[in-house]
Amino acid sequence: MGAITGLRALELGVSSLELSTRFYVDVWGLNVVSEHDGLRYLRAAGPAHHALALREVATPRFIAAELAAADATAVERLHAKALTSGLKVLFPPRAIANDAGGGFGFALQSPDGLELKVTSGSREHGDVVNDRSRPMGITHYVVNSPNRDRESAFYQDLFGFRLSDATHPMHFLRCSAYHHTVAVASGRSLSLNHVAFEMQDFDGLMRGCGRVVDVTPIEWGVGRHGPGDNIFAYFLDPDGFAIEYTTGMQRIDESEHVPGTPQYWSEFPKRPCRWGLARKRSERLNRSMAGLPGGDAQDSRAPRA
Numbered sequence: 001m002g003a004i005t006g007l008r009a010l011e012l013g014v015s016s017l018e019l020s021t022r023f024y025v026d027v028w029g030l031n032v033v034s035e036h037d038g039l040r041y042l043r044a045a046g047p048a049h050h051a052l053a054l055r056e057v058a059t060p061r062f063i064a065a066e067l068a069a070a071d072a073t074a075v076e077r078l079h080a081k082a083l084t085s086g087l088k089v090l091f092p093p094r095a096i097a098n099d100a101g102g103g104f105g106f107a108l109q110s111p112d113g114l115e116l117k118v119t120s121g122s123r124e125h126g127d128v129v130n131d132r133s134r135p136m137g138i139t140h141y142v143v144n145s146p147n148r149d150r151e152s153a154f155y156q157d158l159f160g161f162r163l164s165d166a167t168h169p170m171h172f173l174r175c176s177a178y179h180h181t182v183a184v185a186s187g188r189s190l191s192l193n194h195v196a197f198e199m200q201d202f203d204g205l206m207r208g209c210g211r212v213v214d215v216t217p218i219e220w221g222v223g224r225h226g227p228g229d230n231i232f233a234y235f236l237d238p239d240g241f242a243i244e245y246t247t248g249m250q251r252i253d254e255s256e257h258v259p260g261t262p263q264y265w266s267e268f269p270k271r272p273c274r275w276g277l278a279r280k281r282s283e284r285l286n287r288s289m290a291g292l293p294g295g296d297a298q299d300s301r302a303p304r305a
Helices: 017-027 072-084 148-159 202-212 262-266 283-289
Strands: 004-014 031-036 039-043 052-056 061-069 089-095 104-109 115-120 137-145 162-166 170-174 182-186 191-198 220-224 231-236 242-247
Touching: 004 017, 004 115, 004 137, 017 031, 017 039, 017 052, 061 072, 061 104, 061 191, 072 089, 072 104, 072 115, 072 148, 137 148, 148 162, 148 170, 148 182, 162 262, 191 283, 202 220, 202 231, 202 242, 231 283, 242 283
Parallel strands: 004 052, 061 115, 137 182, 191 242
Antiparallel strands: 004 061, 031 039, 039 052, 089 104, 104 115, 137 191, 162 170, 170 182, 220 231, 231 242
């Protein structure tokens, strides 16, 4: 559809590399594949080299997102466009180390300061793990922004994302037929609202949840979203980052789709769960989604879809 074809991976700064690795491998269903320059790379069940990269830091934070470009020409073109737009480029197009996923790419900062890596030709595994209880990869992330409209326009103007739906706090943006790859939420500062891992199907999502709840409770769900129509279940990782198992994301027909407005979604029946099954989010999840995974419960006004 355009220069960007999807989301490849996310990088998180965690307080304990070993603790987070054990959680994401033993509980969440990923596997360690390599380490490079202080980052530990974990693959999902799909063919992509990795879905998640972890770095040990003093204060846990959302480090970067990696977007998949159609080819090397798209990488070069987006780099030139970023320079022309006056955006901060962190490194120019270059070969990426094999242990970091390989391929060719560059990195820049969004207007809010989020690091975004744009890569093409990344390595893939020759196998797909046949276990539906494990995630296939990362499908989308939601970022909190102190200037939602500017950050949303950045994804559309530079990368060619399109608006799928708008609610009062969020803009849902797509780069493919799937309803959204990125959503930008109104927030006090740049932070991760949540990251979603794609499951093969509903049965796989439930089997995955059955494994995770042996260790940590569901914070919200199981339910079905309004915007995107996807099934969801939310948990917290050891640093309090909000992580989602999801499946069944809506596919957009470009010839017919008209973005829903904030008024439309505020009046949508049963929202935020179409089934009326998922009730209130936990206060822990509210704090996490507001960018306060270890923060003060007094300020937990997390953006709601």
